[in-house]
Amino acid sequence: MPKAEEVKYTKTHEWLHLAGNEGTVGLSEHAQKEMGDIVFVELPKPGRKLEKDKPCAVVESVKSAFDIYSPLNGEVVAVNEAVSGDPALINQSPLEGGWLFKVKADNPAEAGALMDFAAYGDFLKQNAH
């Protein structure tokens, strides 16, 4: 399983771990902390075509509901059934047990435009209020 330093980040706080042309997507440590206790997850169905930067899943916490945006163009190849049954996994281990879905990328090079760990850290600092 990836470490926080090894994955790429979006401005909407998803992380992406690419292995070949298959990417695993989840919520960043920062995002899960901001959302609070997560109580419900709605994941895309396997086989669904995803569009980069378009909403594809919903995460609901005790505070509110949040859209999850796809970091890549591609197709859903697997979803984490375990988080559907136990959404708290996202809070407990956002990068491990709390991954959301796997996507087969149309063009893995798209990931190059995403932020690395350091850039994401700067991004969070800039946007801190």
Added chain:
Amino acid sequence: MYVPHTEKDKEEMLKAIGASSFEELVKQVPSRFLWPKFDLPQESLDESQAAARLSELSKKNCRPLSFLGAGAYERYSPAAVKAITSRTEFLTAYTPYQPEASQGTLQTIYEFQSTVCALYGMDCANASMYDGASSFAEAVRATVRVTGRKKIVYAAGVHPQYMDTLRTYFAHSPEYAYVKVPMKDGVMDKAALPALLEGAACLAVQTPNFLGLIEDLDGVADAARKAGALLVAAADPVSLGVLKTPGEYGADFAVGEGQSLGLPLAYGGPYLGLFSCKKEHVRQMPGRICGMTKDKDGKRGFVLTLQAREQHIRRDKAASNICSNEALCALAATVYTALLGPEGMRELAEANMGAAAHAAERLSAIKGCSLKFKGPFFNEFVLSVPGSAAAMREKALGQGVDIGLPLAPLYPELGETLLVCATEARTEADIARLEKAVKEAI
């Protein structure tokens, strides 16, 4: 009329919208509705004169002995219903956002939801919708969200106005397809289902159907499931005192018109939408949901719950744009059902069946009249009549009896027929008057 905007405010707003004038902004509204003309008395009247004039005018209101049903049912409502709903704590209270100030109202909503679940045999219910039609349309919309499909299969016996409401919801979405399951002997032709259900979001049915007939829904949920579709069932809650519940035949969503639970007809409303579903679909439920929980001292309390579905949080992605309920009507229905109890609901349903069966027997014995269908019915039935049903109704109204709804405008294939309803509110003497009125109207 007091409008708090200045001319300058209005100009700015019109500019922001991109309309040159107010008239242009509302140009799609026919002018007869926009600037209605009222025929008011020319001379000014003082209060007592005005009261006398209005009282005189009110005599024009026609209150015939009514055998109309078709989705709205006249019932006797015990005096306790009005006594309780008239209490100022209930009558004047608004939406209970603050649990610390609204435990009484929230508890009645919770009791209402529990009542709807018990009646329909479902896991979860919401705090109510506008009416049966909006509940029906919202249930179908939910199946579209769950399945991602846009084909809606519905039985020909679904209330035509429920379908109209659904089509209005989807009026700007031409990609939706509506497929009607044909009728056979007044009920859904189940043999036609497998071919029609392919690729459907749902099968929407109603029992008793619009023609009063009881649909046999055994196996229908399985047929839907096989095609990956969900089952939406509309049912008159009073009929569930004797009929199988939607939960028993496997419905995913069950809805109904709650007016039937002792609410007055009141010239068309307000009505009460009942909405329930299986637990797995609870996040697709529209509207308010009240939940039971414990406070920090471990004491029972009630709060609005699962609000992440609603538009104040989810904005354009909310399950529905309805985030209110018919609280006072829901309270009336809750009090009515609590007064009757499970045994009383069964007796009420039996009394309805008895009254309608008696009326059907008397009317079908009239020369030229006959029952259009042989199947079992609940509290209304289709009567074939000799000659124009509309003309007969008009004639009988002159005698103070409304003999039923002519069906030709809605179901031309049924020929000259009347949909006749007799609830428990109709006595034997009333039915004798109906028989006489029909005879004389032929």
